[in-house]
Amino acid sequence: MYNRDLYTRRIAEYLSTPVVKVITGMRRVGKSYFLKLIMAHLRAQGVAEARIIYIDMESLDYDFIHTYHDLNNYIRKKSKDVSGEISLFIDEIQEIENWEKCVASLLGSEKYDIFISGSNAGLLSSELATLLSGRYIEFPIYSLGLNEFVQFMGKDERDAEELFPMFLKFGGFPALHHFDLDQEIVYQYISSLYNTILLKDVTQVSDLA
Numbered sequence: 672m673y674n675r676d677l678y679t680r681r682i683a684e685y686l687s688t689p690v691v692k693v694i695t696g697m698r699r700v701g702k703s704y705f706l707k708l709i710m711a712h713l714r715a716q717g718v719a720e721a722r723i724i725y726i727d728m729e730s731l732d733y734d735f736i737h738t739y740h741d742l743n744n745y746i747r748k749k750s751k752d753v754s755g756e757i758s759l760f761i762d763e764i765q766e767i768e769n770w771e772k773c774v775a776s777l778l779g780s781e782k783y784d785i786f787i788s789g790s791n792a793g794l795l796s797s798e799l800a801t802l803l804s805g806r807y808i809e810f811p812i813y814s815l816g817l818n819e820f821v822q823f824m825g826k827d828e829r830d831a832e833e834l835f836p837m838f839l840k841f842g843g844f845p846a847l848h849h850f851d852l853d854q855e856i857v858y859q860y861i862s863s864l865y866n867t868i869l870l871k872d873v874t875q876v877s878d879l880a
Contacts, residue, residue, distance in 0.1 A: 675701070675819065678812060679708055685808055686713075687756060687784050691774060693799060694788035696812035698868055701845045702788040703727070705812055706760050709786060713758055721753050728763040739773040746777065758784045765789040771802040778806060815843030823848050 685692055694702050710723055724746060726733055736742050742761075750757050759777065764770045764787040777783045787794075799807055815823055820843045821831050841847055841857050844864070850856045 674708060675705060678705060678810065679712065682709065682810055683712070689778065689781065689806070691778060691803055691807040692784075692786045693794060693803075693807050693809045694786065694812055695794050695809055696790070697814075698790055699844055699846060699864055700812050700814045702812050703762050704845065706762055706786060706788055710758070710760060718758065719755075722755055723758050723760070724749055725760045726762065728761070728766040736767060739767060739769040739771075742767050742770060743773040743776065746773070746783075750782070756784055757782060759786065761785075761787045763789055765794060775803065775806075813843075815845060817843075819843065824852075 682692060694705055696702050706725070710725065713723060714720070726736070726742075726745075728736065733745075736745060746759065761767075761770075761774075764774075767773075770787075774785060774787065778785060799809065817831060817835065817838050818828070820838050821828065821834055823845060824830075824834060825848070826834060837852050841852065841861065844861070846860065847857055850860065
């Protein structure tokens with residue numbers, strides 16, 4: 672896995688601390704990937720698999736979780752017989768009704784090191800302060816910088832000058848490396864992403880829907 676060092680170094684300082692680590696950012700900038708990077712780091716440090724719980728709310732595997740009660744019941748059952756601190760990762764948590772009630776309860780138990788992610792529309796900074804009462808640290812994730820873009824494309828620094836025009840044209844969305852920078856395909860992808868952000872995020876925040 673490509674390690675986004677700028678972010679992993681920063682969040683490493685807050686591992687096993689009694690605050691919720693909140694990963695925010697626009698759609699498709701790599702929030703889910705970053706959560707998996709943290710999990711990989713924990714495994715490399717010798718953390719047992721049983722002490723890592725990952726919930727992806729975009730996966731049908733978790734479509735039974737609708738409310739904070741569902742979330743709490745699942746996590747408590749999953750961790751019932753596990754000793755030691757549990758690292759809990761919840762991706763796209765805004766899909767769960769009143770999720771903050773469960774997170775606050777788990778945080779108070781002092782058994783869980785909690786990481787959550789969500790789109791900017793679902794986890795606005797102004798709302799987090801109310802929902803989590805100051806017991807959180809926010810880590811905004813952005814699209815790739817030029818150096819990251821070059822590495823993500825499987826190139827090295829010598830290719831940066833060649834890739835720079837493409838970086839300016841297409842931006843730094845991590846998924847672009849799947850399309851070999853084919854202009855037509857990339858434009859279709861970015862257009863679809865833009866429409867999704869406009870319809871699902873901007874209208875949600877602005878109450879325009």
